[in-house]
Amino acid sequence: MKDRSNALGRIDHMLTIQSDEEINYWRNIRVKALSSRGLSFRGHDEKISSLDNGNYLMSMELIAEFDTFLAKHIARYGNSGTGHTSYLSSTTCEKFIRLMGEIILMEILTAKYFSLIIDSTPDRSYVDQLTIVIRYILPHGSPVERFLNFISNTGHKSEQETNAVTSTLTQFEIDISNCRGQSYDNTANMAGIYNGLQAKIKEISPLAEYVPCSAHSFNLVGECWIGL
Known part of the structure; x- marks a missing residue:
């Protein structure tokens, strides 16, 4: 009409x-x-x-x-x-x-190189949710962090979390070889230099350097300070 x-x-x-x-x-x-x-x-x-x-x-x-x-x-x-x-x-x-998810995915693919930020926490129904966040650079040079996906009940072993991350990136057609950074908490299953998630991701993408999450590290400092 x-x-x-x-x-x-x-x-x-x-x-x-x-x-x-x-x-x-x-x-x-x-x-x-x-x-x-x-x-x-x-x-x-x-x-x-x-x-x-x-x-x-x-x-x-x-x-x-x-x-x-x-x-x-x-x-x-x-x-x-x-x-x-x-x-x-x-x-x-x-x-x-x-629609916003499609736009964000196009931004990530256009930027090509990215970093991973991953953490998990129980939701209100006590189901453990693994959160995957992607950090990348926009064409005009500004860094941004975008939520990518929730994954329920992946388990806390590094192998399980690695499979969850790689399968999610494959699902969104994001090439993990373009990963240039990782940031997680300081637990052994995440930060372990031999069998942690960061080590397993680095086996797949050798240029994905690991940096401990500043918020988690600051929390540990605070707990130690209170203990003193």
């Missing part, structure tokens, strides 16, 4: 363009603001006016206070429940997240 309107030169053609520009403007504000700061999109629920509805809906509600079009949309479609198209649900959030 939009193409036909353009071809026929209908009077609402300019209104359609204006509407599209407005939608893209606010979409860019929401997505760029949240993603540029590494903020999560979804919360514990998807209810408008809830304090636990996450950053995406919170930002929508904030913008709606200054934009009558969005305010009317939220008033009409907010909390409409499943089976109703609202563009406010977790389905829309997941689409944004997938």
Whole structure:
């Protein structure tokens, strides 16, 4: 219908363009603001006016206070429940997240060389989650760190973690031979010079130098200081 309107030169053609520009403007504000700061999109629920509805809906509600079009949309479609198209649900959030993931992956592949940052911690349901973060340089020279993936229940042995890392990089078509740095905590399974994760990664990519995580090292210093 939009193409036909353009071809026929209908009077609402300019209104359609204006509407599209407005939608893209606010979409860019929401997505760029949240993603540029590494903020999560979804919360514990998807209810408008809830304090636990996450950053995406919170930002929508904030913008709606200054934009009558969005305010009317939220008033009409907010909390409409499943089976109703609202563009406010977790389905829309997941689409944004997938799109951002594709952009980040393209950045990593364009940068070519990267470093690995890996750590694990139990989530709220006590399932151990291995977090993989990639650090690389943008074309204009600024370093960035981007979350790549969560892996559940990989185990804490260095062989298990090595398999998890290599399989994840293969999944995203990232060549591990381009790895130039590693940063983990100081435990033997991670930092061990013979059988630790860093040693096994270095066997695959000899130029991937290991540097202990500064935050973990500082924590150990703090614990020793308190002990004294």
